[in-house]
Amino acid sequence: MTDSKTNAHTVLIDELNQLLADSFALYLKTKNFHWHVRGPQFRDLHLLFDEQATEIFALTDLIAERVRKNGAPTLTSIGAIAGRAAIKDQDASDLSAEAMVKELVADNTTYIAQLRATKEAAGNAGDNATDGVIDDWTDQAQQRVWFLSSVIG
Numbered sequence: 001m002t003d004s005k006t007n008a009h010t011v012l013i014d015e016l017n018q019l020l021a022d023s024f025a026l027y028l029k030t031k032n033f034h035w036h037v038r039g040p041q042f043r044d045l046h047l048l049f050d051e052q053a054t055e056i057f058a059l060t061d062l063i064a065e066r067v068r069k070n071g072a073p074t075l076t077s078i079g080a081i082a083g084r085a086a087i088k089d090q091d092a093s094d095l096s097a098e099a100m101v102k103e104l105v106a107d108n109t110t111y112i113a114q115l116r117a118t119k120e121a122a123g124n125a126g127d128n129a130t131d132g133v134i135d136d137w138t139d140q141a142q143q144r145v146w147f148l149s150s151v152i153g
């Protein structure tokens, strides 16, 4: 590989591994809110958060395997996730339902930005499979933002 090709490949691997870390962070936060949500919207939000967590978790294997198909190592542990995720932990278990929804809107918006950065890196590296599949993942994330935003009106 030429230097610029090697560099584009390295950037792509970094972006995919960050996307994977953010997927795990967003999965666990969404599940955390599924477990801890309270209030008059309990049933709707408990179910919505669970649906979204399931959708996010399903992406983790696909993302990690894109890294492996590109010949590089992917994440190995909770520590590796924590070292890379841009999406921050939320350890308060007593947030209001509205605060939970707002935080997930912000985090899913961060996630969409990471999808965009990863797609750009895939284009630069000539990884057409990653480039193409990210469009579906982006549509899913935009749907999560839409559903969450619609809860708070």
Ligand SMILES: [Fe+2]
Residues within 6 Å of the ligand: 034, 050
């Ligand atoms: Fe559950």
